[in-house]
Amino acid sequence: MGRDRKFSITELYEHTQALLLEVGYEAFTFSLLAERLNVARGTIYKYFENKDELITAFMIYEMNQFMQKLEQIEEKGDFERQFTYLMEIIFERSEIQELINITKQVNTTNEKTAANQSYFKNMSINMYTCLQNFVQLGKQEGKLNPSLPDTMILGFIFQSVAIPNHFQLPREQWVQSIIQMVSNGIRT
Amino acid sequence: MGRDRKFSITELYEHTQALLLEVGYEAFTFSLLAERLNVARGTIYKYFENKDELITAFMIYEMNQFMQKLEQIEEKGDFERQFTYLMEIIFERSEIQELINITKQVNTTNEKTAANQSYFKNMSINMYTCLQNFVQLGKQEGKLNPSLPDTMILGFIFQSVAIPNHFQLPREQWVQSIIQMVSNGIRT
DNA sequence: CTCCAAAGTGACACATGTGTCAATTATTAA
DNA sequence: TTAATAATTGACACATGTGTCACTTTGGAG
CATH class of the missing domain: 1.10.10.60 (Homeodomain-like)
Structure with a gap:
């Protein structure tokens, strides 16, 4: 009722x-x-008791959406397919990186917020584990530079979507340039 | 007195x-x-009349500090030296990127703020011009990928310093990994 | 139709930031 | 020592956000 x-x-x-x-x-x-x-x-x-509790709850919801997509990465087969898929979902939800930065400002104002933050941290670790398998696959297949630390590779990939498109390049060109630079850098 | x-x-x-x-x-x-x-x-x-005026004035001060360093780039000679120098000063003032992001939130609350914002924009254009010479030098020397738009190369370089070092890698390894990835990407 | 529980409302008391300005304090030229 | 001047202070009036709660509205069970 x-x-x-x-x-x-x-x-x-x-x-x-x-x-x-x-x-x-x-x-x-x-x-x-x-x-x-x-x-x-x-x-x-x-x-929700206050905005911190709301925002942390929202971030869990958001991260869940992303994880659902991310977990499908292993079904994609070899490294090349996984890489393409990863870039696709990162660009599709390119706001995630910015939202994660916002989350860093959240204050722990009550128990539920603390629990949410702890839960969120756990999800982030799961995400990195999931992605470390991807990086290791790339290294095993000889596709990724083995001298780069796994976490730096992941940080680099995620950070790349935050590159501003101030000069209004068409989205497709923007995406392709980023993938090109992440893959092979800016040098010839 | x-x-x-x-x-x-x-x-x-x-x-x-x-x-x-x-x-x-x-x-x-x-x-x-x-x-x-x-x-x-x-x-x-x-x-200062309010915080927006103060912050825009501060950003001009900060950008001036950076520009003074940046303008020395042309004295460094060939592309390789210029590239090394650029990465040095970017890492030295790695907070610039974050501060620029913060600046985007500033409201135009009075005339002085508007004037500051306009002046700051002008400085940014000067900076990009200065750096576009650098990028073009790189392309002329055959060191930079000519198919990448100049602005994307610059955005990529500046964005790279924002890669988090969550896992506490030693600073030197962090810096070297980033330079490696910016130059040649994550692939072998 | 009546009653009840869930959902929603808006006023209240409190906290914190803003911009102003008359009064106070410190410095130095005369 | 004194007068002129510039820097600093802190209280005031106002604005906006917070968390609470007694009260109202709604819709389905009986």
Whole structure:
């Protein structure tokens, strides 16, 4: 029983993402979010105690979405296919890197937030494990430079999507340039 | 005449930088800065009307420091020397990239801020021009991949210093890995 | 139709940041 | 020593965000 909800948690997460990318962590407020959802600010407190708890919960949701895609990487076969697939999903969810940076600003203001942060950290480790298999496959197949530390290779790949496209290159050219540079660098 | 100042503008900029990197744009307040400088908050208003004006002024100061180093690049001779020099000064001032990102959040709240932003934009263009000569030299000498757009090469180089060193690799190994990856990518 | 539980509302008390300005303090020229 | 001047201070009025909670609305079970 009880009346219908005016918004779903998924809707709430979608507006949370949009707002976080628009205004950043500090400027993100329940007032703003409530306005987007067309509800009173007080309503959101029925679901989350404060913005830190909300943001950490959102990041877990977001990371889950990404992990679901990422886990399919092993089914792709050899390194070349896995690499292509990885770049595809990274570009598809290119906001992840920026959101992770925003997450670093979150304060641990209550128990649930602490639990969320701990859970999120665990997910990140899983992600890196999943990807370290990918890197090791690349090294085994002789496709990746064995002298580079695994974590640097992964950091490099993820960081690359943050390269600004100030000069308005067409998206396809932007993507292809990045893949080219990640693969073979800027030199001839 | 008049009493001595309790702080220099340079000191103010140094604390501004430290605070911006610590807490980010939104959380940066005159209260915090005044505390660091051991003065009353009101004092800062004698020098800057608000935080946007202060931050844009600081960024111009910071960019000037960087440009002074950067302009020496042409004296370094051939592409190889210029490339080594560029990577050196980028790592030396690796906070620049992050500060530029923070600057994007600045609001245009008064005329001086608008003027500062406009001036800063102009400096950025000068910087890119200076660096485009470098990229073209590299292409002429046959050292840089001619199929990559100049702006993407530059974006790639600058972005690379933001690669996190979560796993605590020694700085030297971190730097060398990045230079290696920027130059030749992650592949063998 | 009535009742109840879930969902939603908005006002209240509090906290923190903003910009201003009259008053205070420190320095030095005369 | 004193007057002029510039730097600094801190209180005031205002704005915006926070967390709470008594009260209202809604919709289905009985």
